[in-house]
Amino acid sequence: MSVSDLFKPLTLSHGPEMRNRFMLAPLTNQQSERDGSASIFDQDWIGQLAQSDYALIQTCAATIEAGGIAFDRQLGIHSDAHLPGLTEMAASIREGGGLSAVQLHHAGHRARPELGGIPAPASSSTVPGVKALTTEQVERIRDSFIMAAKRAEQAGFDGVSVHGAFGWILSEFMSPLLNDRTDKYGGSTENRARLTVEVIEGIRRACGPDFQIGWRLSVERYGLRLEELREITADILDRELIDYLDLALWDSAQVVQEGAFQGQTMLSVFTDLPRRGVRVGAAGKIMSAQRAAQLLEEGCDFVVIGRAGILQRDFPRQVQENPLYESPELPVTAQYLRAGGLSERFIKYLQGWQTLVY
Numbered sequence: 001m002s003v004s005d006l007f008k009p010l011t012l013s014h015g016p017e018m019r020n021r022f023m024l025a026p027l028t029n030q031q032s033e034r035d036g037s038a039s040i041f042d043q044d045w046i047g048q049l050a051q052s053d054y055a056l057i058q059t060c061a062a063t064i065e066a067g068g069i070a071f072d073r074q075l076g077i078h079s080d081a082h083l084p085g086l087t088e089m090a091a092s093i094r095e096g097g098g099l100s101a102v103q104l105h106h107a108g109h110r111a112r113p114e115l116g117g118i119p120a121p122a123s124s125s126t127v128p129g130v131k132a133l134t135t136e137q138v139e140r141i142r143d144s145f146i147m148a149a150k151r152a153e154q155a156g157f158d159g160v161s162v163h164g165a166f167g168w169i170l171s172e173f174m175s176p177l178l179n180d181r182t183d184k185y186g187g188s189t190e191n192r193a194r195l196t197v198e199v200i201e202g203i204r205r206a207c208g209p210d211f212q213i214g215w216r217l218s219v220e221r222y223g224l225r226l227e228e229l230r231e232i233t234a235d236i237l238d239r240e241l242i243d244y245l246d247l248a249l250w251d252s253a254q255v256v257q258e259g260a261f262q263g264q265t266m267l268s269v270f271t272d273l274p275r276r277g278v279r280v281g282a283a284g285k286i287m288s289a290q291r292a293a294q295l296l297e298e299g300c301d302f303v304v305i306g307r308a309g310i311l312q313r314d315f316p317r318q319v320q321e322n323p324l325y326e327s328p329e330l331p332v333t334a335q336y337l338r339a340g341g342l343s344e345r346f347i348k349y350l351q352g353w354q355t356l357v358y
Ligand SMILES: Cc1cc2nc3c(=O)[nH]c(=O)nc-3n(C[C@H](O)[C@H](O)[C@H](O)COP(=O)(O)O)c2cc1C
Pocket: 025, 026, 027, 028, 029, 060, 061, 103, 163, 165, 216, 248, 249, 250, 283, 284, 285, 286, 304, 305, 306, 307, 308, 350, 353
């Protein structure tokens, strides 16, 4: 496969096709208003991306309940008051010719009280003094995910990306370390995956036939077990519950260090699974045209661009113009980001990532 293959369209099981193989990763930017409404800075950032030739743009993680907040100035989708800003974002992406998805997020046990968050752990032992969610509370959160997806649809988004990564609530429930429940949401692998599956199935039922559902999965830390996650993923792919799987790796070339898949790339553990009509892509240090093309070779249907998209908004266009394109090297200066059109709020957040900004 060559770089030109990245520009072939890709059909999804529901709704319009992807015009090429580039998806923008969800990127928290902490520039919304404090009530979760999209700010002019959100609109500006999305507007720049919309004109950058991505096939699909995921928004930053957006709160599905006010209590599920993890970041100051996080985008919200938990209230109809957020609809005007979200509608403007969706319209801007559509105008640029790309598909759009809101990333649906609840921080679970890591919700931040100082921001109005209410820690919502799967187990009573995770956060000192905070009891595990009751079964009814888990079902309420499930329904909030589904209501948020309906709101995304109402705002004109093509779909949602269900945030099942990085120890946030859905990932937390999957973890035998963080989930010691004895109800239907704990215990067996199937039970620990139930919240995710119910969220996805509920969204499919609640939204229209063209609505696209992505699922973002990470496979490390938080007590997650690779073998179990593979089993859960195999089932989700086999039942074609989603349109696309977005594997949130930090390095797409990463090799498994222990267990049944030791020595294999992490990516291959998932790309080797039968995927039926589901499309599979991955993020993780895709910083050049050649690396992006290589991922198609390694079994991805699409590539997910994070940091390279912050450094150079129009990564897909750069690749199209130059098959040997290489992203600028990290870290960069704040001035570089400013000159590129990022807001001061976003730059301040990025300065917290030592590997990103000097
Ligand atoms: C500044 C920043 C913000 C991020 N925000 C989110 C987020 O809101 N949701 C999420 O699932 N991942 C988030 N991530 C992870 C990225 O989506 C992506 O998976 C990761 O950066 C690896 O891809 P990359 O090497 O292309 O950057 C974030 C990463 C960065 C650097």
